[in-house]
Amino acid sequence: MSTTEELARRLGRMTAADLTELLERRGLPYRGFEFGTPVAVRDLEQLAAHLIGDASTAEALAELTAAHTQILVAAALLAQRLHGPLPESTRKAGVFHGSGPWQVMVHGWDAPDPAERAVPRAALLDFLGVTGAARQAAEHRLRELTDAALVLPAPGGDPDGPVVVPHLLHRQAARLAGLGRPLDELLSRAFQSAEIQRIHRGLALPTARTRDERQQAIVDLLSRPHEVRTLVDAAPPDARELLELMTGGGPPLLRTHCFHSRYGEHYAAEEGPFVFRSGGSGDPGTDWLAERGLVVPVGHDLVELPYEIGAVLRDPDARPAYWADPPVPGPGARTGVPDPTVLREAQAAASSAASAAELLLRQVELQPLQLRKAGGVAIRETRRAAKEAGLDEAQARFWLDLAARAGLIGVLAPEPTAAAGRGRGRKPAVPATPPVLAPTDAYDRWLAAPPAERLLPLLATWAVLPDVLSWWPELEADPPVALVSPQDPEAVPLRLALLAALAALPSGTGITAGRRDAEEWLAQAAVWHRPALREDEDLDARLAATLAESRLLGVVAHGVLTPVGHAVLALLEAGAARYFPAVPGTGPSLDGHPRLATAVTSLEDTLAALLPAPARTARFQADLTAVVPGAPGGELAGLLTACADRESEGHAVVWRFSAASVRRALDAGQDADQLLSALAEFSEGGRELPQPLRYLVKDTARTHGRMRVVRSACCIRSDDETLVLELARTRSLAKLGLRRIAPTVLISTADPDTTLAALRAAGYAPVLEAETGTTVLQRPDRARAKVKALRLADAFRSPGRNGTTAPALAAELLRGSSPPR
Structure with missing residues (x-):
C-alpha cells in the first residue's frame, strides 16, 4: 500500500474536530494547488496527496520550531546516508510556495514513494544524539509531527515504525545542512559537451565517445569517497582552503570568476550553459577545482560544491x-x-489601555476624522484627536488601527448628490462631503461594557493583525498614517515567537529592556521558535517595537509574560490568525471551532480577573471635581463626560466641573434639577452633593436660555433689554451683522447655527428656539458607520474559494470514507 493510501487510512480514523484542525492548519478547504491552479479536495486520498505535496508541506514547515524542523531535516539527512541522494526527477512548470528557507518552486515530480526513503526510528534518535529525557522529548516531537501529517505513515501503518517524511524534506535538507545538489544534476544544468570534455580531460579519465559517457565517468569517479580524498590530498593549498570554507557548515557556494555565460562575459546569466573563462579566474586554487568538476557554476560568478564532494x-x-x-x-x-x-504593572497597563482607547473613540464620536484620498486618516486629524484625548500621536494611531480592525469604528461615506443634467454629458454623482471615520453600532455596546470586555477585542485584534503598528522604518519618506492596509505577513509569526520565547523563561525571570545582550537573546529565542525569522534584516527593531506594544497592552510587564500574555499566546497557538480579517473575540461565531472558543474564553476570564469591576459611584468634592477610583462604568462615564471635563488618568479618574461644561449638558436638554438628581444617584455612599457644585449648576442654569435664537435668518430675542443692548454693542459679534429692531429683539445676517456658535464663543449661553416658541434640543449627531461582521468561514482568502467551511469539509470527508478499522 502506498504512503498516500496509508495516510488516507490514518485521516479516516481521526475525529471530526482533529481533522478540522488539520485542514485549517494546512490552509484548507480551498488552498490546494496543482501547477498554480487551485484544486478542490473531494476525498481522503486526494487530501492525503495534497498534504504530502510540496505546497502544503512548505506552508506547514514555516510554522514549526527549530527543534521540530531539525528532526525532519535529520530524517532526510539520514535517508541520504542510507539510500543516497534523492535523484533528480522530471519536473514541469511550477509556482513558489512557503516562506523563509522553505520558500520553494513547487513542480510536478515523478518521484518515488516517500516510504522508499524511510529511516528506522531508533537510528534517527541515535543520529540526533539524544538520550534520557531529551530522547523522550524528541519522541514527543515526532508524535506532534505525525499529528501534523509531516511524519507520514510507515508501511503497514505502525505508529512506532520507521520515520517517513515528504519529498520536499529530502530535496531541501541537504541544502539547509550545507550540502550541494548531486553532481550529475549540476553538470547537466551548467555545461554543454565541450566543458564536460574539458573536465573529463582534467580528471585524466579514459577516452569516451559521447558527452553522456564522459559525464557518467566523471560522476562515477567523484562518487567514490576514496577517489575524492586522493584527489583532494593532491590539491594545492589554496584549493584545499576553499574546500574547507565550503564544507564548514555554511552554504556550499563560492564567488568566483572561473566561468561566464556562453552568451558573453558581460551577460549576467543565472543559469547555464556556462563556459570556462579564457585565461582563468586569476585564482589558481579556484581554477584547479573547476578544471576537475569539484565546483560547478550555478549563477553569475557563483559556483556550488556538489553533494558527493561535500x-x-x-x-x-x-x-x-x-x-x-x-x-x-x-x-x-x-x-x-x-x-x-x-500583576500590578499588568493591571495598571491594561486599565490605562482601556481608558486611552475609550478617550480616543469618544473624540471620534464627537468629531469624526477625515480620511485622505490616498487612504488612511489625515495626519492633522490624528493629531487633533490625540490632543483632545490627551495622548501622543503614535498612541492615537495605534488605538485607531486596532479599533478599526476590531469593528468599533469604520468609514462613514455620505450619500452622493444627484447628478445634474441629462444625456451623455451628465456629470456623475459625487459625495456632498468627503468620507470620515466614525463609530459603528458595535462601539455603543463596547462603550457600555466593563473595561475587561472593552480590552478583549483590542487585544485579540493586536494578536492577529499582520502588521507591527509602531514600526515605521522610513519616517521621512513615508510619514506614519493611521488606518492603512496591513501588509506584513511576518508580523504574526514574529509576535508569536516573542511571546513564546518569554513564556519559556523560568517563573519570575524576565528581560531588561534596553540591554544589548537581552535584545540578542530575544532575537535568538524568537528564531528558535520561528526559524524563518532568521532572514528578517530588521528583526531586532521589529522585536523591540512589538515588545513595546506588548507592554502598552499589559501583555508583558517587567520583562515577564503576564497572565494576559499567556492567554494571548494560547489564542495565537489555537490558530486565530488564520481567520484575519475576521478576529475571534470581536463577535464572529466560534461554533465548530472548540479550540479557538476555549482560547477566547480563557482570555476573557484572564482579563476579568486582572481588571476590577468598573466603579459605579464617584466622590464629588468641594473643589468642583469628581473622583472615580479605578475605571468608571459606562453610564457613570457618560454622565460625567456630558457635564464635566476629564482632567487626569491613573489609578483614579478625575473630572472637573465648570460653567462651560455644565452649559454643555443644559444645551443637550437637561435642566438643573434633572442634572443634580442624576449626579446625586452616583454620589459615593449616597452623600449629598457639595454646595459649590449645586450653586454652579443652578447659577449656570439661571443664565441659560435668557436669549433665544429664532429660526429665520435669523433673530435673537431676550426678555432682558439690557442684555440685548449689550449684544448689539459687542465688537466680537460684529461679523453677525446684529441690528436691534425692538427693545427685546435683534436680527442677524448669519444662519442660526453660525449665530449660536458665535454667541457661545463670546461667553454667552443661548438656546435654539423653534417657530412654535419651544426650545430645540441640540444633541450631537449619532451617525454610525456600517461595517459588515465577518464570519470565520469568510476568512480564507485563496483563489477559487467556495462556501465550504473546514468543519463541513471534515464531516463530508469522514462521511464519504470507510477505511478498515
Missing part, C-alpha cells in the same frame, strides 16, 4: 544540528521578579 569531506560521524531547547538568557535576564509586582 559529503566525503564532511566529518562522517558529525551529527546534525539539533537545538532541543530555546537558548538560555544571559546576564540581560532579570531574575526574582515577584508575581504580585508583575
Whole structure:
C-alpha cells in the first residue's frame, strides 16, 4: 500500500474536530494547488496527496520550531546516508510556495514513494544524539509531527515504525545542512559537451565517445569517497582552503570568476550553459577545482560544491544540528521578579489601555476624522484627536488601527448628490462631503461594557493583525498614517515567537529592556521558535517595537509574560490568525471551532480577573471635581463626560466641573434639577452633593436660555433689554451683522447655527428656539458607520474559494470514507 493510501487510512480514523484542525492548519478547504491552479479536495486520498505535496508541506514547515524542523531535516539527512541522494526527477512548470528557507518552486515530480526513503526510528534518535529525557522529548516531537501529517505513515501503518517524511524534506535538507545538489544534476544544468570534455580531460579519465559517457565517468569517479580524498590530498593549498570554507557548515557556494555565460562575459546569466573563462579566474586554487568538476557554476560568478564532494569531506560521524531547547538568557535576564509586582504593572497597563482607547473613540464620536484620498486618516486629524484625548500621536494611531480592525469604528461615506443634467454629458454623482471615520453600532455596546470586555477585542485584534503598528522604518519618506492596509505577513509569526520565547523563561525571570545582550537573546529565542525569522534584516527593531506594544497592552510587564500574555499566546497557538480579517473575540461565531472558543474564553476570564469591576459611584468634592477610583462604568462615564471635563488618568479618574461644561449638558436638554438628581444617584455612599457644585449648576442654569435664537435668518430675542443692548454693542459679534429692531429683539445676517456658535464663543449661553416658541434640543449627531461582521468561514482568502467551511469539509470527508478499522 502506498504512503498516500496509508495516510488516507490514518485521516479516516481521526475525529471530526482533529481533522478540522488539520485542514485549517494546512490552509484548507480551498488552498490546494496543482501547477498554480487551485484544486478542490473531494476525498481522503486526494487530501492525503495534497498534504504530502510540496505546497502544503512548505506552508506547514514555516510554522514549526527549530527543534521540530531539525528532526525532519535529520530524517532526510539520514535517508541520504542510507539510500543516497534523492535523484533528480522530471519536473514541469511550477509556482513558489512557503516562506523563509522553505520558500520553494513547487513542480510536478515523478518521484518515488516517500516510504522508499524511510529511516528506522531508533537510528534517527541515535543520529540526533539524544538520550534520557531529551530522547523522550524528541519522541514527543515526532508524535506532534505525525499529528501534523509531516511524519507520514510507515508501511503497514505502525505508529512506532520507521520515520517517513515528504519529498520536499529530502530535496531541501541537504541544502539547509550545507550540502550541494548531486553532481550529475549540476553538470547537466551548467555545461554543454565541450566543458564536460574539458573536465573529463582534467580528471585524466579514459577516452569516451559521447558527452553522456564522459559525464557518467566523471560522476562515477567523484562518487567514490576514496577517489575524492586522493584527489583532494593532491590539491594545492589554496584549493584545499576553499574546500574547507565550503564544507564548514555554511552554504556550499563560492564567488568566483572561473566561468561566464556562453552568451558573453558581460551577460549576467543565472543559469547555464556556462563556459570556462579564457585565461582563468586569476585564482589558481579556484581554477584547479573547476578544471576537475569539484565546483560547478550555478549563477553569475557563483559556483556550488556538489553533494558527493561535500559529503566525503564532511566529518562522517558529525551529527546534525539539533537545538532541543530555546537558548538560555544571559546576564540581560532579570531574575526574582515577584508575581504580585508583575500583576500590578499588568493591571495598571491594561486599565490605562482601556481608558486611552475609550478617550480616543469618544473624540471620534464627537468629531469624526477625515480620511485622505490616498487612504488612511489625515495626519492633522490624528493629531487633533490625540490632543483632545490627551495622548501622543503614535498612541492615537495605534488605538485607531486596532479599533478599526476590531469593528468599533469604520468609514462613514455620505450619500452622493444627484447628478445634474441629462444625456451623455451628465456629470456623475459625487459625495456632498468627503468620507470620515466614525463609530459603528458595535462601539455603543463596547462603550457600555466593563473595561475587561472593552480590552478583549483590542487585544485579540493586536494578536492577529499582520502588521507591527509602531514600526515605521522610513519616517521621512513615508510619514506614519493611521488606518492603512496591513501588509506584513511576518508580523504574526514574529509576535508569536516573542511571546513564546518569554513564556519559556523560568517563573519570575524576565528581560531588561534596553540591554544589548537581552535584545540578542530575544532575537535568538524568537528564531528558535520561528526559524524563518532568521532572514528578517530588521528583526531586532521589529522585536523591540512589538515588545513595546506588548507592554502598552499589559501583555508583558517587567520583562515577564503576564497572565494576559499567556492567554494571548494560547489564542495565537489555537490558530486565530488564520481567520484575519475576521478576529475571534470581536463577535464572529466560534461554533465548530472548540479550540479557538476555549482560547477566547480563557482570555476573557484572564482579563476579568486582572481588571476590577468598573466603579459605579464617584466622590464629588468641594473643589468642583469628581473622583472615580479605578475605571468608571459606562453610564457613570457618560454622565460625567456630558457635564464635566476629564482632567487626569491613573489609578483614579478625575473630572472637573465648570460653567462651560455644565452649559454643555443644559444645551443637550437637561435642566438643573434633572442634572443634580442624576449626579446625586452616583454620589459615593449616597452623600449629598457639595454646595459649590449645586450653586454652579443652578447659577449656570439661571443664565441659560435668557436669549433665544429664532429660526429665520435669523433673530435673537431676550426678555432682558439690557442684555440685548449689550449684544448689539459687542465688537466680537460684529461679523453677525446684529441690528436691534425692538427693545427685546435683534436680527442677524448669519444662519442660526453660525449665530449660536458665535454667541457661545463670546461667553454667552443661548438656546435654539423653534417657530412654535419651544426650545430645540441640540444633541450631537449619532451617525454610525456600517461595517459588515465577518464570519470565520469568510476568512480564507485563496483563489477559487467556495462556501465550504473546514468543519463541513471534515464531516463530508469522514462521511464519504470507510477505511478498515
